[in-house]
Amino acid sequence: MSQRPNFLDPKRLVVKIGTSSLIYPDGQLNLRTMDELAFVLSAVRKKGREVVLVSSGAIGVGLNQMHLKKRPADIASQQAIASIGQNELMAIFNQRFASYGQQIGQVLLTHDVMDYPHSRENVLNTFDQLMNMNAIPIVNENDTVAVDELDHKTTFGDNDQLSAIVATSLDADLLIVLSDIDALFNADPHVDDDAHPLPYVDEITPAIIEAAGGSGTRFGTGGMVTKLKAAQRVMSAGHQMVLANGTDPKIIFDILAGKSVGTLFAPTLKRED
Numbered sequence: 619m620s621q622r623p624n625f626l627d628p629k630r631l632v633v634k635i636g637t638s639s640l641i642y643p644d645g646q647l648n649l650r651t652m653d654e655l656a657f658v659l660s661a662v663r664k665k666g667r668e669v670v671l672v673s674s675g676a677i678g679v680g681l682n683q684m685h686l687k688k689r690p691a692d693i694a695s696q697q698a699i700a701s702i703g704q705n706e707l708m709a710i711f712n713q714r715f716a717s718y719g720q721q722i723g724q725v726l727l728t729h730d731v732m733d734y735p736h737s738r739e740n741v742l743n744t745f746d747q748l749m750n751m752n753a754i755p756i757v758n759e760n761d762t763v764a765v766d767e768l769d770h771k772t773t774f775g776d777n778d779q780l781s782a783i784v785a786t787s788l789d790a791d792l793l794i795v796l797s798d799i800d801a802l803f804n805a806d807p808h809v810d811d812d813a814h815p816l817p818y819v820d821e822i823t824p825a826i827i828e829a830a831g832g833s834g835t836r837f838g839t840g841g842m843v844t845k846l847k848a849a850q851r852v853m854s855a856g857h858q859m860v861l862a863n864g865t866d867p868k869i870i871f872d873i874l875a876g877k878s879v880g881t882l883f884a885p886t887l888k889r890e891d
């Protein structure tokens with residue numbers, strides 16, 4: 619009988635969902651995925667695991683609210699769209715999580731807040747208290763204020779790296795990154811028909827970085843490049859990351875049950891099939 623590896627039993631779990639899993643290619647909101655995500659995370663929380671959700675979607679939802687097909691060019695307009703979208707995103711999550719009896723709390727972060735020791739400590743205390751209250755923190759970058767200036771870095775750049783920073787800062791055992799793709803492939807499968815999935819990565823080699831392309835969709839931002847950076851950060855901290863398809867968030871149950879789905883990034887662990 620195969621031994622159950624420790625990543626299957628995380629005490630503290632961070633789940634990141636990308637815009638391309640929350641918004642259909644035509645710009646409409648994927649309410650089904652949002653509802654299923656609320657259902658699954660509520661069930662996981664009720665089983666005693668601490669759960670943090672990092673959700674993208676502020677800009678995508680804002681564009682939908684304002685009936686816009688693409689991002690406006692100027693920063694102030696993008697930030698206004700994010701302001702409208704974040705509000706709507708949380709309204710939907712609030713309603714869906716409430717239907718499963720699960721309390722949530724919003725945490726909007728900028729890079730500088732995590733850089734300065736005092737503000738970082740306050741943020742981490744807030745996470746701790748939310749989890750003590752059995753609430754699920756829902757995190758996003760504070761897009762309405764984050765703009766990089768010469769001597770002041772406020773942006774994370776993308777939510778893949780934000781989720782890795784949150785996971786490592788909270789010492790989470792496992793980061794699950796849900797995207798619109800089944801796994802990391804040896805080449806972008808939207809470009810190369812012969813690409814095959816990689817079930818297990820124990821080291822981010824130059825060949826793997828070479829295989830990672832940008833986003834395949836109108837709304838996604840980082841593509842595979844930023845997911846590999848996130849994996850690198852998590853692995854360096856001695857923890858694990860699973861990249862999997864977020865179309866049906868019940869895949870989280872499969873991951874926690876030890877099924878070999880997506881790509882497992884883990885420094886030394888060998889996956890048992």
Ligand SMILES: Nc1ncnc2c1ncn2[C@@H]1O[C@H](COP(=O)(O)OP(=O)(O)O)[C@@H](O)[C@H]1O
Binds near residue numbers: 798806835843
């Ligand atoms: N080697 C690769 N393996 C898998 N996907 C890749 C790879 N290189 C580039 N991609 C692209 O990355 C996309 C996922 O990133 P992105 O669109 O930013 O999603 P999200 O919104 O979930 O962050 C995939 O749909 C795919 O087109």
Ligand SMILES: N[C@@H](CCC(=O)OP(=O)(O)O)C(=O)O
Binds near residue numbers: 778
């Ligand atoms: N903070 C932005 C997310 C940017 C981002 O990284 O998006 P994604 O590549 O879809 O995870 C938003 O909420 O629109």
